[in-house]
Amino acid sequence: MPDDPGVAELADLLEEAAGTFHDETAFRAKAELMSGVAHLRAADRLGGLLPAVTLWHLHQTLQRADAARGA
Structure with a gap:
């Protein structure tokens, strides 16, 4: 195992x-x-x-949750 594996190394493992x-x-x-x-x-x-990308998805999820609560 590498000392400090990156994402690609973790995928390989x-x-x-x-x-x-x-x-x-x-x-x-x-x-x-x-x-x-x-x-x-x-x-x-x-x-x-x-x-x-993660923050965009989180933002979209929070908007949908707010809209669902308001409905």
């Missing part, structure tokens, strides 16, 4: 861990891990935009 599941009983666990890998890779692609 998680993907490696998911690769250890080979039987049918672990299918759901592997799918969950691969979903995490996809999210980490998406966050890595966003790079410096991630905080801005």
Whole structure:
């Protein structure tokens, strides 16, 4: 494991861990891990935009919550 892994390195480590599941009983666990890998890779692609995108989504959620309370 790197001393200070970035998002891409964490995705690689998680993907490696998911690769250890080979039987049918672990299918759901592997799918969950691969979903995490996809999210980490998406966050890595966003790079410096991630905080801005997160704040935009938070703002939209708060607006919808306010509108739902008012209805």
